[in-house]
Amino acid sequence: MTQDPWAGLPDLLSRLEDLEMHLLSWGVVDGHLSRDDVDRVIDAQLNAEVERQPHLAVPTVDEYRDHLVEEGLLHEVPGTDHYRTRLAEMLRLLRTLRQLLPPASESQPGWWRQYNSLVSDYRLRVSPRRYPDRCVPVDEVIAELRVLGAWSETKAGVVRRMMGDDKLARFQMDATRSILKSLSDPHPAATIVDAGTGSGKTRAFYLPALIDIAASAGEQRVGPHTLALYPRNELLRDQAREAMRVVEAIGPLAGPGSRPCRLAMLYGNTPYEKELDGTKDIKRWRRVGSAWETPYFPCLDDSCMTALLWTDDDRAKKLERLTCPKCGAVTQSGVIAMTRESIRAIPPDILFSSTEMLSKQSTNATLGPVLGWKGTNGTRLVLLDEVHTYTGVAGAQVALMLRRWRHANRRNGKPSPVFVGLSATLRDAGDFMATLTGVDRAQVDAVAPASTDMLPTSREYALVLRGDPVSGASLLSTTIQTIMLIARILDNRAGIFGSVTFAFTDDLDVINRLHDNLRDAEGHDPYGMARGRVLADLRSPANDQAGARYQEGQSWNLPQKLDRMDRQLRVARTSSQDAGVDAAADVIVATSSLEVGFNDPRVGAVIQHKSPRDMASFLQRRGRAGRKLAMRPITAVVLSDYGRDRITYQSYERLLDPEIAARSLPLGNRFVLKIQATHALLDWIFRRTGVN
Incomplete structure (x- = not known):
C-alpha cells in the first residue's frame, strides 16, 4: 500500500466541493467555508484513511489545510478565516468577469465598474469520471489467449513487454480475443470497439496487432502488416508517436537478436529522398544546421516535446533514426521509415496513413502495390480510427472507396484483411461498421465496456456560461476573458487540473479572430486594443484598490497564488x-x-465558443482534457442569449450529457455513385495498363 500522506487529497477535495455545491448550483458564488467546516472535513478524511491503512503516518489537520492552500486547491479569502475551493473561486471570478481594458488611471476609485459585465448566468455540472476497471493481469491475459491456439512464447513475450505491470480492462481483453480469432478466419470480418475517450481503445487494437506482427515477422510482404487509417493528419501524427513509444518499449519482436517493429507514416509531408538533397525547407521539413527537422512527431518524452532531427550523418549512412537535440534521445535504427522510397523498399509492419491518401494512391505505380491496389500485399489488419467521423456524403465516399480497395486487394484470392474500428461516440456501432466496410453484419463483432465494469475515477467539471445580452459586449469578448481566466486557474505543471487549454469553435473565420484577439489580450500585439499590455495584469492583487477589486471579482488572487499571473500566455492555433x-x-x-x-x-481545460453543431464532435472535444485519470478536467461552453445558443442553454442537460443519434451513410446517393464509378474505371485502367 502507498505511504503517501497526501494520497487521500482527491477524496478530500471532493468532500469540500460537496459542501459548496448546494450554493454553487443555485448561482450563489459569494459563499465560503469556515475554518471549522474545512477542519471537520479534513478530520473525517484522515479518519477514513487511518481506517483503510492503520499504519499510515497521517499529517495533522493544520498540516493538511496548509498543504491544500499551498497547492492552490483551497483558496484563503484575503483578510478572513474563510476558504473556497479552486472550483468555487473560479466560478466566482467567471460570474463577475468584465471586459477590462487599460484605463486612463488605475488610481481612480472603482475604475473597473465602467467596463461591460460579460456573464449573466451559468449552469454547473460536477460528476464523477467513469472508466473501465483494469482488472485482468498479464498472466491471466496470456492464459485466456493461449486457448485460441497457435500460441507461442514469442507472443507471450510481446504481451509481457507491452503490458509490464499494467492490467487490461475486460473490454480490452474481449477486443484482443475477437481480433485474433478473426485473423485466423479466412472469411471477411470486422471488429468495432466502442468505448469512451481515454478508456484504452488504442491499446485494445495494438496489443493483438503487435502479437500477430511478432508471429509473422519472418513472412515476406509487399505492403504493411497493419494499415492504420486516420481522418485527420494531427491524429495520425499523434498516434504514430504513441505507437513509437510502445515499439521502443517492446524492443526486438522475438527477443534478443530479432528485429524490432517497423513503422511508417504516409501523408502529404512524407518526402521523396531527392527532396531532402537540397537545403531549402520542403513539406514542413525544416533545415536546422546539418540536419532536417522532421514534421512527424516531437520527442517521445512528454517533458521534452522537442522537434526531432534526422541528421545528415545518419542520412549519409542510411540510418533511419531520429535524434532529440535537447535531451539527446535517439530512436532505434530502422524502426521508422523516413521517406516514400524507404516505405517501398522495406515495407513497414504498421503504416499510418489517411483514407484520403489511400484513395489518392489507387493509380500510383510506385505506392499503389504497397497499399494493395494491385492485388494482395500481405496486409492482415486495417484500422479505422474515430469511425464516427465518416458520416454523410463524405462518409459514403470512404465506404465505397474501401469496397474498391477490398476488391483490388483480394484479386489473387487471398483472405480479406480484418477491419477494426475505434470510436467513442457511436450508436448501433455494429450496424454502422458493417455499412462502412461492406463486411456482412454477422461477421462484425461489437465490443464495448459493460456498465458493471465502469468505476468512478476523479471528477469532471462542466460549465455553461451565458453572455450578458444587456452589456453590449460581443460574445467573443466573453470567450476571450473566459480563456484568460481558466488558463490561469490551471497548474504550471500538469497536476490535478492540467496545464494547457484547448479552445474550439466551428467556424474558421471565428477561429482566426479568436486567435488574433486573444494574442492581443495577452500582450503579443503592441498595436492592438491592449496596447501591448497583458490584460490579466489589470486584475493583479499588487495593483491599487486590491481589496475593493477582490470583493467584486476583479482581483485574481488565486491565479497569483498559482504563479500564473507573472507572464504572457503563449497562444497557438491549429x-x-x-x-x-x-x-x-x-x-x-x-x-x-x-x-x-x-x-x-497536459490538457486540463476545453472551452467551446458558441453552441456546438454536432454533439458527437463536442464529446470528442471534451475528451481532449483529462487524459490522465487522476486529473479533473474543466469544460466551459460560452453561449449567447440568441438563436440556437439560447435553446442550448435552456436545455443544458442535453448538452452536457447528450444522447448521440445513430449515424447514416447515403451509399445510394447519385453524386457519390458517379464519383466512385469514375474512380473504379480509373482503377481498372491502372490495373490493365499500369499508367498512373
Missing part, C-alpha cells in the same frame, strides 16, 4: 491553415482538426 501543434503553448485555439484522438496529457 486549423487547416496552421498544421501542427505548438508543444510550448499554454492555449491552443483549434477547429475540428484537434477534436479526435489527439492525446496531450
Whole structure:
C-alpha cells in the first residue's frame, strides 16, 4: 500500500466541493467555508484513511489545510478565516468577469465598474469520471489467449513487454480475443470497439496487432502488416508517436537478436529522398544546421516535446533514426521509415496513413502495390480510427472507396484483411461498421465496456456560461476573458487540473479572430486594443484598490497564488491553415482538426465558443482534457442569449450529457455513385495498363 500522506487529497477535495455545491448550483458564488467546516472535513478524511491503512503516518489537520492552500486547491479569502475551493473561486471570478481594458488611471476609485459585465448566468455540472476497471493481469491475459491456439512464447513475450505491470480492462481483453480469432478466419470480418475517450481503445487494437506482427515477422510482404487509417493528419501524427513509444518499449519482436517493429507514416509531408538533397525547407521539413527537422512527431518524452532531427550523418549512412537535440534521445535504427522510397523498399509492419491518401494512391505505380491496389500485399489488419467521423456524403465516399480497395486487394484470392474500428461516440456501432466496410453484419463483432465494469475515477467539471445580452459586449469578448481566466486557474505543471487549454469553435473565420484577439489580450500585439499590455495584469492583487477589486471579482488572487499571473500566455492555433501543434503553448485555439484522438496529457481545460453543431464532435472535444485519470478536467461552453445558443442553454442537460443519434451513410446517393464509378474505371485502367 502507498505511504503517501497526501494520497487521500482527491477524496478530500471532493468532500469540500460537496459542501459548496448546494450554493454553487443555485448561482450563489459569494459563499465560503469556515475554518471549522474545512477542519471537520479534513478530520473525517484522515479518519477514513487511518481506517483503510492503520499504519499510515497521517499529517495533522493544520498540516493538511496548509498543504491544500499551498497547492492552490483551497483558496484563503484575503483578510478572513474563510476558504473556497479552486472550483468555487473560479466560478466566482467567471460570474463577475468584465471586459477590462487599460484605463486612463488605475488610481481612480472603482475604475473597473465602467467596463461591460460579460456573464449573466451559468449552469454547473460536477460528476464523477467513469472508466473501465483494469482488472485482468498479464498472466491471466496470456492464459485466456493461449486457448485460441497457435500460441507461442514469442507472443507471450510481446504481451509481457507491452503490458509490464499494467492490467487490461475486460473490454480490452474481449477486443484482443475477437481480433485474433478473426485473423485466423479466412472469411471477411470486422471488429468495432466502442468505448469512451481515454478508456484504452488504442491499446485494445495494438496489443493483438503487435502479437500477430511478432508471429509473422519472418513472412515476406509487399505492403504493411497493419494499415492504420486516420481522418485527420494531427491524429495520425499523434498516434504514430504513441505507437513509437510502445515499439521502443517492446524492443526486438522475438527477443534478443530479432528485429524490432517497423513503422511508417504516409501523408502529404512524407518526402521523396531527392527532396531532402537540397537545403531549402520542403513539406514542413525544416533545415536546422546539418540536419532536417522532421514534421512527424516531437520527442517521445512528454517533458521534452522537442522537434526531432534526422541528421545528415545518419542520412549519409542510411540510418533511419531520429535524434532529440535537447535531451539527446535517439530512436532505434530502422524502426521508422523516413521517406516514400524507404516505405517501398522495406515495407513497414504498421503504416499510418489517411483514407484520403489511400484513395489518392489507387493509380500510383510506385505506392499503389504497397497499399494493395494491385492485388494482395500481405496486409492482415486495417484500422479505422474515430469511425464516427465518416458520416454523410463524405462518409459514403470512404465506404465505397474501401469496397474498391477490398476488391483490388483480394484479386489473387487471398483472405480479406480484418477491419477494426475505434470510436467513442457511436450508436448501433455494429450496424454502422458493417455499412462502412461492406463486411456482412454477422461477421462484425461489437465490443464495448459493460456498465458493471465502469468505476468512478476523479471528477469532471462542466460549465455553461451565458453572455450578458444587456452589456453590449460581443460574445467573443466573453470567450476571450473566459480563456484568460481558466488558463490561469490551471497548474504550471500538469497536476490535478492540467496545464494547457484547448479552445474550439466551428467556424474558421471565428477561429482566426479568436486567435488574433486573444494574442492581443495577452500582450503579443503592441498595436492592438491592449496596447501591448497583458490584460490579466489589470486584475493583479499588487495593483491599487486590491481589496475593493477582490470583493467584486476583479482581483485574481488565486491565479497569483498559482504563479500564473507573472507572464504572457503563449497562444497557438491549429486549423487547416496552421498544421501542427505548438508543444510550448499554454492555449491552443483549434477547429475540428484537434477534436479526435489527439492525446496531450497536459490538457486540463476545453472551452467551446458558441453552441456546438454536432454533439458527437463536442464529446470528442471534451475528451481532449483529462487524459490522465487522476486529473479533473474543466469544460466551459460560452453561449449567447440568441438563436440556437439560447435553446442550448435552456436545455443544458442535453448538452452536457447528450444522447448521440445513430449515424447514416447515403451509399445510394447519385453524386457519390458517379464519383466512385469514375474512380473504379480509373482503377481498372491502372490495373490493365499500369499508367498512373
